[in-house]
Amino acid sequence: MSEPAPDLKQLEARIGHVFADSELLVLALTHISVVKGSAPRVRSYQRLEFLGDHVLGSVVSHMLYSTFPQAEEGELSRRLAELVREEACAEVAQDMGLGPHLRLGPGETQSGARQRRAILADVAEAVVAAVYLDGGYPAATALVERFWRSRLEAPRRPLRDPKTVLQEWAQGRGLPPPAYRDIGRSGPDHAPSFRVAVDLPGLKSAEADGGSKQTAQKAAAAAFLAREGVVTENSE
Structure with a gap:
């Protein structure tokens, strides 16, 4: 197993998790545009993004349930939707500093994909999954607490008209x-x-x-x- 490059060590420090398997972090940062050969989607962050979406939803749901004991199901659902939407995940990716670490093909790099909201949101979820696979549910919970707690306590936009x-x-x-x-x-x-x-x-x-x-x-x-x-x- 290869050791993380220095820049990935800095990223690990920023997200608060040191990987036992650094290849999981590399995979979470790998866009399909840089993958060569067969099954490129499997060897990009897309499978991790799928898993991370569900891990994030589970952790945030638990956080909401514990933080708002008087909230009814409808309010909890609205808060959950706000916290896991694409814009929120992209903002978290920026807070994590993921953009500069993305592995992109030349075309995607030139087109500004490092700042593209949809890609950043997917990679944030992929990182959640990578941490979950590397350190289990407690590690994933710690990561989500670190980057989503302030958004949970102070929503960035109205939850209801x-x-x-x-x-x-x-x-x-x-x-x-x-x-x-x-x-x-x-x-x-x-x-x-x-x-x-x-x-x-x-x-x-x-x-x-x-x-x-x-x-x-x-x-x-x-x-x-x-x-x-x-x-x-x-x-x-």
């Missing part, structure tokens, strides 16, 4: 669905601004502006929720 949150809040209090009113429009045709109000019986209306009616409605719903003291972590 504030209009949906407000409708559920109203329904839970026996109120009809929120009603949205167009109040006015200002600004030039190429950059309009819409003002919208949201009404619920017996409660003060909330108003907000937006570059489209839909955006203004979401902003009005978010303003209503904030005024009523509803947790707005998931709102836009």
Whole structure:
């Protein structure tokens, strides 16, 4: 078994796992474009990516279950989808510094594949699988904790539309669905601004502006929720 090159040792330090079988890490970094001969997909990161997708989902699901003991299944599912989506995995790959270590063919290198989101996301999952195969579930859990924990505790984008949150809040209090009113429009045709109000019986209306009616409605719903003291972590 060959020893990791110095740059891979640096990568191991960054991801927090020293491989007993360094070839697993090499395979996780190998794009199909650099593989010659038969069965190139088998000798690229693609099989590892398949496994890593499921290992990541399992670890993140366990983290969510433990971190949010009061969350219902729907919320847990939304959080899981946010954490394992392509954009999130690509961001993790950048945090790991995987791009410079990718093994790519000349064409892919020239086309900027080291920064391509889909490739980075796949390689992040492949690295999760490589760590899992090399060190077992505890090692994979440690890796996911290291790079996904902050995203789990502070989502990068809304998990739910504030209009949906407000409708559920109203329904839970026996109120009809929120009603949205167009109040006015200002600004030039190429950059309009819409003002919208949201009404619920017996409660003060909330108003907000937006570059489209839909955006203004979401902003009005978010303003209503904030005024009523509803947790707005998931709102836009």
